[in-house]
Amino acid sequence: MKQFFEFVKKECFHIFRDRRTLIILFGMPVVLIVLFGFAITNEIRHARIAVLDQSKDALSQGLIRKITASAYFDLTENLRSEKDIMPAFRKGDIRMVVVIPANFARDFVRERKASVQLLADASDPNTSSTLINYINAIILQYQQEKTGVRNLPLTISPEVRMVFNPALKSVFLFVPGVMTLILMLVCAMMTSITITREKELGTMEILLVSPLRPVLVIAGKVVPYVLLSFVIAIIILVLGAGIFGMPLKGSLWLLLGACGLFCLTALSLGILISSVTNxxxxxxxxxMMGLLLPTILLSGFVYPIESMPVPLQILSNIFPAKWFIIILKDIMLKGSDLRHIALPMGVLAGMTVFFLAVSLRKFKTRLS
Structure with a gap:
């Protein structure tokens, strides 16, 4: 075991001697946090919403049909009470809840003024703002159809509430995305390049005939990058909290555990790539093509997954970045516990086991 730690120590010295790599690794989080601190608004279709209809009259049912008839919203759940709202959000299946109060039709007809409450998941501020604009336009159109008047003030008055991110700070979306991008770059890309370099230079064979077992050789190569990834993750969290006020409503230990799991998943991907390349x-x-671009384009980091074609939505499920971003937003913005993030954590764990198993099989095949 002493030989293993000496090997890890040697790898750490090798990394810290390369100043250009260190500048890139530690400078990249700062640069990307600043660059991605601005919002990108995109058209969204088929956003999943829930409805709490406390009136249950013809007018309220007509409004619900009007909302769901558009291509922008899909009704996935009818809630029974206000107690079901926050659990529905925490499950991560919906983007918005429409609450229609009791006596909706009576207030609309007699008082000429009715209200509708809109609760949007503002952990993705760009998406929530866009959805609020969509539904306000639908409500206005529905009112005009019922009254036949276009110049009167709004009879149906939407009461908007943004949950998880009331100030609609776009950086609350981009901090988790940047963390995912950086950890994927450091763990997967740097690991694959490092191991492949040893194979390309012919030094891997020398390492394999050393007293260390092949598994420990590979582990010694990746352990420094695990430690480096944790340092970078902490830097991103500190920058997000100190500069942009990024909250951490959930458990810090659960967040660090999720970061560790994602690092293992990314490392296993890097090892798999190195096992099939020379x-x-x-x-x-x-x-770059298999990890970096999907992390940016197919993870929900920049572009909402709901706005993508169905084949791309299905394809996004095979990339670890999508599940890690869900975990980060749930822990940091929603204060979710392990029970709420069990599915994405399980997916990452399953991916890690699968990638390591394939890598080990490929590695043994190359040795034989």
Whole structure:
């Protein structure tokens, strides 16, 4: 075991001697946090919503049909009481809850003024703002159809409430995305390039005939990047909290545990890439095309997954970044516990086991 720790120590010294790599690794989180601190508004379709209809009259049912008839919203759940609202949000299945109060039709006809409460999940501020604009336009159109008057003030008055991110700070979306991107780059890309470089230079064979077992050789290569990833994750959290006021409503230990699991998933991907490639250039191209671009485009980091075509929505499920971003937003913004994030954590754990098993099989095949 002493030989293993000496090997890890040697790898750490090797990393810290390369100043250009250190500047990139530690400078990249700062640069990306600043660059991605601005919002990108995109068209959204088929956003999942829930409805709490306390009136249950013809007018309220007509409004619900009007909302769900558009291409922007899909009704996934009818709630029974206000107590069901926050659990519905925490499950992560819906983007908005529409609350229609009791006596909705009576207030509309007699008082000429009725209210509708809109609760949007503002953990993704750009999406929530867009959905609020969509539904306000639908409500206005529905009112005009019922009254036939276009110049009167709104008879149905929406009462908007943003949950989890009342100030609609776009950085609350981009901090988890940047953390995911950085950890994927450091763990997967750097690991695949490092191991492939040893194979390309012919030093991997020398390491494999050393007293250390092959598994410990690979572990010694990746342990420094695990430690480095944790340091970078903490830097991103400190920057997000100190500069932009990024909250942490959930457990810090649960968040760190999720970061550790994602690091293992990314490392297993890096090992898998290195096991099927023989050159650094090939490993870098596979990492860029197979990991970096999907992390940006298919994880919900920049573009809402709901606005993508169905085949891309299905394809996004195979990329770890999507599940890690869900975990980060649930813990940091919603204060979710392990019970609420069990599914994405389980998916990441399953991916890790699968990638490691395939990598080990490929590795043994190359040795034989």
């Amino acid at each position: 050159s650094q250039q090939t490993a870098m191209m596979i990492s």
